[in-house]
Amino acid sequence: MQWPFVLFAAWFALNALSLLWAPDVSRGAHQLERYLSFVLLLPVGLWGVNGHYDWHRTCRILVWGSLMSVFVYLFATYWGFNYECLRDIKRPYEAVDPPFIVYAPYISCMKHRLYYSTVLLLSVVATCYLHPSRVEERGRLVAWIQTIGSSLIFVAMVWLTDSRANLLTAFALLAVAVLIHLPRRYRWWIGGIVAIVCLTGALLVLRMNPRMQDFRINQLTERNDGQYDVSIEPRLNIWRIALSTPADYSAHGLGAAQSVPYLVERYEAAGLTRYTIRQYNTHNQYLNEWMELGIPGLVLFLLAWLSLPFCTSGTARRTSVYIGVIFGLNMLTECMFGRFDGIAIWVFCLIWLLLQSTRPDSKTE
Numbered sequence: 001m002q003w004p005f006v007l008f009a010a011w012f013a014l015n016a017l018s019l020l021w022a023p024d025v026s027r028g029a030h031q032l033e034r035y036l037s038f039v040l041l042l043p044v045g046l047w048g049v050n051g052h053y054d055w056h057r058t059c060r061i062l063v064w065g066s067l068m069s070v071f072v073y074l075f076a077t078y079w080g081f082n083y084e085c086l087r088d089i090k091r092p093y094e095a096v097d098p099p100f101i102v103y104a105p106y107i108s109c110m111k112h113r114l115y116y117s118t119v120l121l122l123s124v125v126a127t128c129y130l131h132p133s134r135v136e137e138r139g140r141l142v143a144w145i146q147t148i149g150s151s152l153i154f155v156a157m158v159w160l161t162d163s164r165a166n167l168l169t170a171f172a173l174l175a176v177a178v179l180i181h182l183p184r185r186y187r188w189w190i191g192g193i194v195a196i197v198c199l200t201g202a203l204l205v206l207r208m209n210p211r212m213q214d215f216r217i218n219q220l221t222e223r224n225d226g227q228y229d230v231s232i233e234p235r236l237n238i239w240r241i242a243l244s245t246p247a248d249y250s251a252h253g254l255g256a257a258q259s260v261p262y263l264v265e266r267y268e269a270a271g272l273t274r275y276t277i278r279q280y281n282t283h284n285q286y287l288n289e290w291m292e293l294g295i296p297g298l299v300l301f302l303l304a305w306l307s308l309p310f311c312t313s314g315t316a317r318r319t320s321v322y323i324g325v326i327f328g329l330n331m332l333t334e335c336m337f338g339r340f341d342g343i344a345i346w347v348f349c350l351i352w353l354l355l356q357s358t359r360p361d362s363k364t365e
Contacts (some may be wrong), residue, residue, distance in 0.1 A: 001357040003311045004350065005045025007304035012038040014297050015256040022255025031257035034340060037347050044351065048358055055355035056133065059126035062348075063150060066123035069116075070157050077106040104162035114334050115341040117166035118326055120154040121173060122349070125322045127151055128177075129315070169329045171202035176325050180318055228270050235283045235333060238275070241266045242282055242291060253294035262291065281338050285331035288338070308353065316356035323349045 012035050015028075022028045081098040098106070107113065127150045134143035158166050175198040179191040228237045242263060248254070254262055260281050267275040282288040289298045305328070308320035327336060327346070336342035 001311050001316070001354055002045050004304060004307045004353075005042050007300065007307055008038045008350075009042045011297070011300050011304055012036075014293055014300060018253055018255040018293055018297075021252065022258050024255075024258060024261060027261070028256035028258065034343065035337070037343055041347065041350060045354065048354070049351075053351075053355055053359075055352060055359065056130075058352055058355065059129050062119075062126045063123050063130065066120055066154060067150060069119075070153055073107050073110060073157075074103075076110060077103055080106055100160075103160040107161050112339065112341060113161040113163040114165055114330060115339065115345065117158045117161050117163040118330060118342075118345055120158050121166060121169060121326050122323070122345070124151050124154050124173070125319065127154070129319075165330050165333045167205050168202045169326055171198040171205075172325050172329060173322060174198055176321060180321065228272060230272065230274070234275065234280060237270075237272065238263065238280055238283055239287065241270065242287055246290075249291045249294060251294050253290070253292045253297055256292055259288055259291040281335050283334055285335050285337065288335050312353060312357050314356075316353050319356055320353055323353070 012032070015035060016032055019025050019028045019032075077098055078095075081102055082095045104113065107116070127147055131143055131147045134146055137143075138146070155170060158170060175191075175195045178194045182191055228240070230237075242259075248262075260279055263282070264276055264279055267273075267280070282291060286298065286301075289301045293301070305324065308324060309317050312320050327349075330336055334342075337346070
């Protein structure tokens with residue numbers, strides 16, 4: 001299990017080295033400060049943790065913490081919505097339930113929808129791992145009620161956040177889980193049917209999602225003489241601008257944290273004022289690594305992620321696949337390490353895998 005820690009530390013070292021040619025060293029240094037977790041975890045990966053750490057307890061804490069967060073966020077939405085309504089009238093007011101459409105913006109004001117939904121999907125994995133111990137402690141019926149009930153709560157909350165990426169990821173996670181647990185002789189034909197059903201469901205859900213109506217992927221390839229349609233999904237314009245000049249960064253990259261200033265210059269030239277004001281990043285972790293560290297840095301980053309299932313076994317390997325699906329898909333539409341939220345989730349996941357690798361005798365095994 002040491003190799004993922006070593007590879008991520010090497011990726012950090014390459015980020016530090018890239019400051020030698022980065023135009024804005026102070027900006028790059030600030031990013032390296034945020035990335036320090038990649039180095040500080042290296043001793044943990046090499047020598048492990050003390051006996052007080054237990055991945056079974058970690059799953060319990062994750063599940064209970066997520067369940068409490070659901071209550072807190074729903075109550076905060078209920079209270080905030082009724083406060084706004086009450087503030088605008090001068091007569092007796094009776095509290096009402098918020099309409100469905102207000103949950104996503106309210107929750108997003110408290111927590112970025114993608115990162116919160118990522119934690120919720122990890123909680124689905126954790127609650128399933130707790131199922132065997134529930135059967136031992138409370139019986140099969142109660143255990144199934146708790147496992148299915150908590151999983152449905154987490155998935156419903158993902159739906160309420162209106163995270164498009166994690167709606168797709170939830171379907172992918174279901175398909176992968178079925179493929180992993182199916183007997184080998186049924187895996188291809190039943191697994192294929194499940195994969196098709198999940199893919200169809202994901203596409204239908206995304207197609208009906210109001211936030212997907214301005215997502216027209218053909219905008220990436222259309223030639224329009226430098227004109228950009230501001231009515232479409234901003235990521236499409238960002239990716240089109242970034243991918244228009246790969247020769248500028250493919251060899252060795254622009255340097256750590258230099259992709260945003262590079263893009264802002266091109267936003268200004270394209271007349272995308274809102275993009276300039278908000279200083280949009282690449283909204284794609286893979287593209288971000290390509291731009292900042294070049295193709296060598298992107299390859300190293302991919303090797304670090306792909307090493308997870310190859311350096312683990314048993315339960316840890318299954319978990320690494322689930323984590324790979326969740327992070328791998330979400331990194332297509334977000335710089336997961338562009339915020340501390342994503343780094344904190346990644347740190348948790350890596351320690352979770354380490355505990356499952358070094359202590360496979362937990363009672364859920």
